Amino acid sequence: MGGAFMAAAILARIGSRIGLPTIPLFILAGILLGPNTPGIVLVKDPHDLEMLTALGLVLLLFYLGLEFHMDDLKSGGRRMAVAGGIYLLLNVGAGLGFGFALGWGTSEALVLAGVLGISSSAIVTKILVDLGRIGNGETKPILGIIVIEDIFLAVYLAVLQPVLSGAEGAGEAALQAGKAMAFLLVLATIARFGTKVIGRLFDTRDNELLVISFLGAAVLVAGISEWFGVADAIGAFMVGLMLGSTTSAERIRTLVHPLRDAFGAIFFFGFGLSIDPGDLPSVAAPVALAVLLTIVMNVSAGLAAAKLYGFGALPASNIALTLLARGEFALILATMAATAGLDRRLSPFIAGYVLVLAVLAPLAAGRSHWLARFLPGGKPPGGGAALEPVPGTAGAK
Numbered sequence: 001m002g003g004a005f006m007a008a009a010i011l012a013r014i015g016s017r018i019g020l021p022t023i024p025l026f027i028l029a030g031i032l033l034g035p036n037t038p039g040i041v042l043v044k045d046p047h048d049l050e051m052l053t054a055l056g057l058v059l060l061l062f063y064l065g066l067e068f069h070m071d072d073l074k075s076g077g078r079r080m081a082v083a084g085g086i087y088l089l090l091n092v093g094a095g096l097g098f099g100f101a102l103g104w105g106t107s108e109a110l111v112l113a114g115v116l117g118i119s120s121s122a123i124v125t126k127i128l129v130d131l132g133r134i135g136n137g138e139t140k141p142i143l144g145i146i147v148i149e150d151i152f153l154a155v156y157l158a159v160l161q162p163v164l165s166g167a168e169g170a171g172e173a174a175l176q177a178g179k180a181m182a183f184l185l186v187l188a189t190i191a192r193f194g195t196k197v198i199g200r201l202f203d204t205r206d207n208e209l210l211v212i213s214f215l216g217a218a219v220l221v222a223g224i225s226e227w228f229g230v231a232d233a234i235g236a237f238m239v240g241l242m243l244g245s246t247t248s249a250e251r252i253r254t255l256v257h258p259l260r261d262a263f264g265a266i267f268f269f270g271f272g273l274s275i276d277p278g279d280l281p282s283v284a285a286p287v288a289l290a291v292l293l294t295i296v297m298n299v300s301a302g303l304a305a306a307k308l309y310g311f312g313a314l315p316a317s318n319i320a321l322t323l324l325a326r327g328e329f330a331l332i333l334a335t336m337a338a339t340a341g342l343d344r345r346l347s348p349f350i351a352g353y354v355l356v357l358a359v360l361a362p363l364a365a366g367r368s369h370w371l372a373r374f375l376p377g378g379k380p381p382g383g384g385a386a387l388e389p390v391p392g393t394a395g396a397k
Helices: 002-017 022-032 046-067 070-102 106-117 121-130 139-165 170-193 195-201 207-227 232-243 249-273 281-309 313-322 328-339 346-365 368-372
Strands: none
Touching: 002 022, 002 249, 022 121, 022 249, 022 346, 046 121, 046 139, 046 207, 046 232, 046 249, 070 106, 070 139, 070 281, 106 139, 106 281, 106 328, 106 346, 121 139, 121 232, 121 249, 121 313, 121 328, 121 346, 139 170, 139 232, 139 281, 139 313, 139 328, 170 195, 170 207, 170 232, 195 232, 207 232, 207 249, 249 328, 249 346, 281 313, 281 346, 313 346, 313 368, 328 346, 346 368
16 A cells, blocks of 8 residues: 555656646556556555545545535536536437447447446546636536436446346336435435534534544445445535535535545556556557547537536536546446456456546646637637636636
8 A cells, every 4th residue: 555655656746747647647556566567566456455445536526525515506406407418418328329339239338338428526526626627617517417427327327237137127226226316315405404413513623523523424425325326426425515515614625635635546546456458459449439439429518518507618628628537437337247247348448448538538628728729619710819718717727
């Protein structure tokens, strides 16, 4: 574990000197020091860091919930649902069509629909933090789309599991989906009406007690969420959402920063451990086509969301490129596919696809103004005037 932290830190420091984001460097550290590449092997079995990587994901999403205020949900609920629905329709639909076009099988196509359709909450959160865009106006629809995706996941996973396992009967799938949705409804109700009670429970001047309290709550609810068939990350997000409206919110944001950064690095390092570079050449062509398809669908979804919110070309580009990353959920699907005995090409395809977008998304998001110039309204007639930020985008970072 100490070696993992140091390797991630050294590569990130080297990368910062040439302007590279930290996420792909943390992943690269895992690839280079894992069991699938020659040389020094720090971690022989990626499962040895499984609990730590899970904690990293929980803390990343908990912080995201802290930043996503209830007022944003109340004021933008309808637009958020429409933006998220458009994103899912374009990306999940394209993923399903791509899966059938590959001809690997119906179950494989259903898996690829989720792989190509769902963004990485962890990487999106890290991009927003690293680029200082948490306060930007377009960040609200970005976070809203993530919330809609996570709600969709609860139903998607509940329906997909019986399909992959060969279990008969839609009744069992419906029961699992209903249980997941009921739990989400309970969390949403507590977040909506229980803020004052929660605020009193976490009201303490002692920083030590506050850290123990919010960390325990985030991890506990994440674990319970997983038991109910809801992604553990969405449970942590809901806890952050609840605490973000309390009087202790600002202190919690400050105290969670070092925890989020440390275990977030381990999450991406652990992701790198699971990738075997030797499997990638055999699926290079499908990966390239899938990446291109995802970029096109994301740009289309970004333009639709920007129009819905009245944003211009630069916020549309920010939305499209920030949500481009695929990550932890795709890896979960890869594990499920391998367990179910699906096409052996599926796992290396998912690994290569996720790796390319995990590297590309942070780099592209930091240079979103390049894409914005090619979008409608991105370049004034005749000229090279700089793109102006829209109101509420914090200087359009």
